Amino acid sequence: MSDTSIGTPEQLRDPNYTPPLMKAIPLGIQHVLAMFVSNVTPAIIVAGAAGFGFGSNSPDFPELLYLIQMSMLFAGVATLLQTLTLGPIGAGLPIVQGTSFAFLPIMIPLVAGKGVDGLAALFGGVIVGGIFHAIIGTFVGKLRFALPPLVTGLVVTMIGLALVKVGIQYAAGGVPAIGTPEYGSLLNWSAAIVVILVTLGLKFFTRGMLSISAVLIGLIVGYIYALAIGMLTFEAIAGSWQNSAAFALPQPFKYGIEFSIAAILGFCLMAFISAIETVGDVSGITKGGAGREATEKEIAGATYADGVGSAVAGIFGGLPNTSFSQNVGLIAMTGVMSRHVVTCGAIFLIICGLVPKVGGVIRTVPIEVLGGGVIVMFGMVVAAGISMLSDVHWNRRNMVIFAIALSVGLGLQLEPGAVQHLSDTAKVLMTSGLLPAAVIAIVLNLILPEDLSAESTEEVSGGWSGHGEGSFERSPPRK
Template sequence: MADTSIGTPEQLRDPNYFPGLAKGIPLGIQHVLAMFVSNVTPAIIVAGAAGFGFGSGSADFPELLYLIQMSMLFAGVATLLQTITLGPVGAALPIVQGTSFAFLPIMIPLVAGKGVDGLAALFGGVIVGGIFHAFIGTFVGKLRFALPPLVTGLVVTMIGLALVKVGIQYAAGGVPAIGTPEYGSLLNWSAAIVVIVVTLGLKFFTKGMLSISAVLIGLIVGYVYAIAVGMLSLDAITGSWANSAAFALPQPFKYGFEFSIAAVIGFCLMAFISAIETVGDVSGITKGGAGREATAEEVTGATYADGFGTALAGIFGGFPNTSFSQNVGLIAMTGVMSRHVVTCGAIFLIICGLVPKVGGVIRTVPIEVLGGGVIVMFGMVVAAGISMLSDVHWNRRNMVIFAISLSLGLGLQLEPGALQHLPETARVLLTSGLLPAAFLAIVLNLVLPEELTDESTEEVSGGMSGHGEGSYAKDSRA
């Protein structure tokens, strides 16, 4: 319900209204709290996949710290492109941008075990993919016919399924600890469980800021728990703070630039999915906050901001940016449509990104604590995909499309060795799981005849739908 003490109902629905700094700054920071953990987590996951250490004594401390710093800085910059706009770039709406989870299945294979050497190709893909993403803005509205809930729901579900393994590995002790006696210990799991329990308790038994910031508060409680049980020492925290600079500017092409076919194709293909997600978020903001449909200019401008914000981030070592759906829900809940409120949040993010000490503290969060938050977040991604799939009419045609796409995509992801004889570019793209699943779903949805839509699902489901033989015969005659 909207808070009328902030403004009249008409003012609250106006993106150009600003309630003043005294109210605008807290509301803006509230948006940052809702997305903060999700925004920095991809940087930590990519760093872990590349082999960067995560302990207080890690020699890779500067690299991990820099990636976290860039995630915050360029999420703020991309958000400013949306709220303030730059020519046709930006929707002039309260859209919060952040690092996208969707690209993780592409990024992880590109850097796996390669350390800093894998980052040049990754950021080359981010830059080219961002430019292509911006180009999509010129025709994104015409693509929606090829992406019904069957396709988008499958893609979102696959994103979550591709990442849930990461959450379990983190909760058990992290990838470097696999095979060691402490991996999967009760102590490791206890930290993750504390985060999950606190997050769920706040999410479902509180309201307002406590509920909105449930994951963040859960991580803070888990952090304190880790200190109390000796998983993290105060010396490690103070040392990390002391070793981090008070202020630092981003460095262009810090990790170089490499044109990798696998990276470019992967990021360009995922740009389609991210663009459609942004269209949905823009529509959700205008419907939930202003009670109207999004205009073509708003959709185009938002997609431009997605793409150019991503390309700019890639130049300085940041990851792909996209609109954050959790903040769409926050606008609907508060009823405050002001883009200038989100601008306040963007400035706060930029300040955090320019102060490495903030990233230094984030970096001391034990991997097991982060695992608890990641399990919740990635599980919610899967749940969001399943929710989208609930809008699908499950006839035989759609079940076949879903079954083949999911089986092949998930299967290749689980057993990458099955493609060991393919060239590296094809192997990286196909073993992501997400791209082959999305490609198959889109193509099959376009080419399979609609005549199948009214036929029974019984032949495919083998009786699992709950119909007996008699009902199958009746359905077949219909």
């Protein structure tokens, strides 16, 4: 519901309208709160996969801190590209950019156990993938035919399935604790469960900002709980604060640059998927906030900003950016379409990114507490994919495409040893799970004919219904 005290209904639907500053700043910060946890979590996961130590006394602590800092800084920069525009770059709409979860299945194998040495290839892939993403903006509208809900729903579901393991590992004590007596202890799980319960309670029994910021508030409550039970100490928080600088500028090519075929192919394919997701977000913003369809110029500009923002982030050690769907829902809820409101939020993100002490405080969140939030977030990714799949016409053709793509993609992810004889590049691509599933689904959807025989295209309702062990009866087709 829109707030008429901010402006008239016509003004609220206008992206160029600027509400009074005292209203615009809180609304902008509200956008940041809605995306903050999701934005910094990929950096923490990549750091954990690389093997960085999480303690303030760890030699890798500055690197972890830097990744968090760049996530905030370049989310703000990319958001400014969307709201203020730079020539054809940017949609001129209230689009909030942030670090994308979609690229994690590609990034984790690239850096796994390699420490700082794995980051050069990672950021080489981010830069090239970002440039490719920007190029997609010139023809993005013509690509939608290749990505119906069958393909996009499968891809989003696979992203979530590839990441749910991370949430469980974090809740149990983190990857470094695997095999130790404390891994999976009741104490560890209790912190994650507190976060999950608080998040669910706020999400379903409150409204407005409390509901929108449910994950963030759940993490704060979990943080307090960790302090209360001794999982976290005030000395550790003080040490992290003291070991973090008050101000720091980003450093270009801090980790060097390396162009790996596996990284480039992986990031380019995911850029293709991310571009289509951005098209959906732009359409959602214009429909929800202004009651109209997005223009071709807005769609192209948003895709350009996605790519340019990611490429620039990669130069300075930031991860790929994309439009954040949760903020699309926030615009529909508030009814405030002003891009300048989101500009205020972007400036706030940039300020946070230039102050490493903010990242230092974030890093003191115990991994078990973060695990509770991650379980919710990655579970929601899977749920979003299943929701997209609900729009699929489930005939035999589409079921076969889905079955093969899911089986191969998920199977290779669960059993990476099955491709041990492939080259290192091919192994990274195949064991991500996401890439083989996406390629199989896209190719089969394009080459398998739609006009199959009546028997093979018969729509299935519930597949086969069982009547006792080993006995099956054909379910009638759905009308």
